[in-house]
Amino acid sequence: MTARAAALSLAVTLLLAADVVAQDPLDMWVGKSAGRLALSPPGFQPGSAYNPLFRVDQSFLHGWSHVNPGFDHATSSAGGVAPLTNPVEIRLEVVALDPALVVFGPAFSFTLDQPGERGLLGDANVHTHPTWFIDEEDPGFNPDQCVWQGTFKLVATAGGLQPSQPFTLLLTNVPVRGGEFPPTPTPASGDFEEDSDVDGEDAGAFAACIGGPQRRPSPSDPAITTCEVDCYNAFDFDDDMDIDLMDFADFQMEYDP
Amino acid sequence: MSGLKVTLRPIAVMGMVLFTSPMVGRGGPPHGEDVVVGRSGAGQLATEVPVPGPHELPPVNLGIHGWALADPGLLNLAGDEPGKDFFTLGAGAIVNLELVSVDPALKVWSEGFGSVLTAPGQSFIVGGSVFDYHPMYHIDSDDPAFDPATEIYSVMLRLFDSGATGYAPSEPFTLTFTPVPEPATGLLFVLGLLGVLGPRKRHGARRLR
Numbered sequence: 001m002t003a004r005a006a007a008l009s010l011a012v013t014l015l016l017a018a019d020v021v022a023q024d025p026l027d028m029w030v031g032k033s034a035g036r037l038a039l040s041p042p043g044f045q046p047g048s049a050y051n052p053l054f055r056v057d058q059s060f061l062h063g064w065s066h067v068n069p070g071f072d073h074a075t076s077s078a079g080g081v082a083p084l085t086n087p088v089e090i091r092l093e094v095v096a097l098d099p100a101l102v103v104f105g106p107a108f109s110f111t112l113d114q115p116g117e118r119g120l121l122g123d124a125n126v127h128t129h130p131t132w133f134i135d136e137e138d139p140g141f142n143p144d145q146c147v148w149q150g151t152f153k154l155v156a157t158a159g160g161l162q163p164s165q166p167f168t169l170l171l172t173n174v175p176v177r178g179g180e181f182p183p184t185p186t187p188a189s190g191d192f193e194e195d196s197d198v199d200g201e202d203a204g205a206f207a208a209c210i211g212g213p214q215r216r217p218s219p220s221d222p223a224i225t226t227c228e229v230d231c232y233n234a235f236d237f238d239d240d241m242d243i244d245l246m247d248f249a250d251f252q253m254e255y256d257p
Numbered sequence: 258m259s260g261l262k263v264t265l266r267p268i269a270v271m272g273m274v275l276f277t278s279p280m281v282g283r284g285g286p287p288h289g290e291d292v293v294v295g296r297s298g299a300g301q302l303a304t305e306v307p308v309p310g311p312h313e314l315p316p317v318n319l320g321i322h323g324w325a326l327a328d329p330g331l332l333n334l335a336g337d338e339p340g341k342d343f344f345t346l347g348a349g350a351i352v353n354l355e356l357v358s359v360d361p362a363l364k365v366w367s368e369g370f371g372s373v374l375t376a377p378g379q380s381f382i383v384g385g386s387v388f389d390y391h392p393m394y395h396i397d398s399d400d401p402a403f404d405p406a407t408e409i410y411s412v413m414l415r416l417f418d419s420g421a422t423g424y425a426p427s428e429p430f431t432l433t434f435t436p437v438p439e440p441a442t443g444l445l446f447v448l449g450l451l452g453v454l455g456p457r458k459r460h461g462a463r464r465l466r
Contacts, residue, residue, distance in 0.1 A: 024389035060320030182385035
């Protein structure tokens with residue numbers, strides 16, 4: 001009885017001593033659903049935003065890189081995705097990568113640049129940040145490109161879980177609205193020209209960007225922009241990765257010729 | 258012969274576990290080892306360092322050389338703990354990591370390798386009021402000051418706020434690191450392999466005779 005009381009006291013003490021920490025909503029939270037690895041909805045959902053990379057010029061790296069989004073573990077069930085239990089080993093597998101896009105494991109523990117390559121992320125308590133890197137010195141680097149796509153899946157090499165559904169990250173080397181470091185939520189303004197008004201020239205840019213619902217913008221007018229992130233920054237008022245009539249309604253509210 | 262097996266097999270297992278555990282750990286620990294960042298009621302940045310070290314750094318040999326790991330990270334406190342005078346950061350904070358002192362050949366890289374701290378006073382931003390930041394700690398075997406006899410490397414860091422909240426800088430905190438596999442661990446691994454493979458070869462040779 002004394003031992004149980006002591007154990008209980010110790011447990012309570014440890015519980016009180018533990019700091020309150022949270023999973024980072026900018027990371028992808030890994031769990032399981034229906035026998036498969038899955039990403040839990042409260043975490044970052046790939047494709048729901050552009051992930052900005054930042055300029056890096058070191059002797060061994062020239063290009064743009066960053067470590068977000070990382071991978072964290074789901075700690076409670078949400079959206080049909082339950083936390084993982086050990087034993088399980090989770091690996092990131094490349095399905096497809098745009099040329100010049102490379103993924104480094106933490107502290108270069110692995111390098112992924114070809115479909116089928118895998119790198120270890122961790123176990124049921126996974127919490128890791130790969131480095132997403134656009135290699136400016138890669139022969140396949142296209143200076144006119146502004147969004148690099150990487151499609152991946154999570155595979156379990158122990159634990160009997162099936163691979164996750166493939167997911168695609170949208171990595172960019174141009175500034176993303178609100179994506180500076182540290183991130184600062186910033187609403188769209190409609191001011192494409194960034195001249196502190198929303199006028200006819202911005203309306204022309206809106207026309208070049210609008211592509212309809214559930215389709216990423218694909219502007220093709222070099223005189224305005226060929227970079228979809230520019231469209232997102234100025235005109236995606238509802239942050240749903242498209243420029244549609246919902247955004248037009250908001251643009252009209254801002255329009256002042 | 259069987260006595261040798263009995264003696265060496267546990268050493269083999271122990272050696273291989275010791276040798277491989279840092280690699281398994283490369284996926285990174287859960288948040289338990291991250292440095293938690295908050296503030297005091299008086300408005301000073303504060304840290305809790307669950308595991309000061311020594312943290313084991315696995316070998317790295319791609320672009321940079323030596324040993325490196327991106328843990329422990331820096332994580333914001335998610336809920337006030339008044340009993341510990343430990344509170345969450347307010348909106349507008351911009352938390353910077355500053356190097357106070359560091360042992361030769363130890364470097365602290367920013368996420369994405371945009372910056373590196375090698376000398377006192379150097380700093381980089383780790384986040385606002387919410388962050389989960391993982392600098393990379395790197396023992397640089399290419400550094401002229403690198404001494405292979407050094408077993409423990411130490412870095413003293415502190416945090417300061419360059420944002421609108423204007424929190425006072427934190428007290429310095431120290432993290433220590435050790436390169437793995439250490440020579441002794443590698444030797445244990447080799448001895449372990451000999452323990453497993455050696456008796457089998459001899460057993461096979463006896464059969465051949």
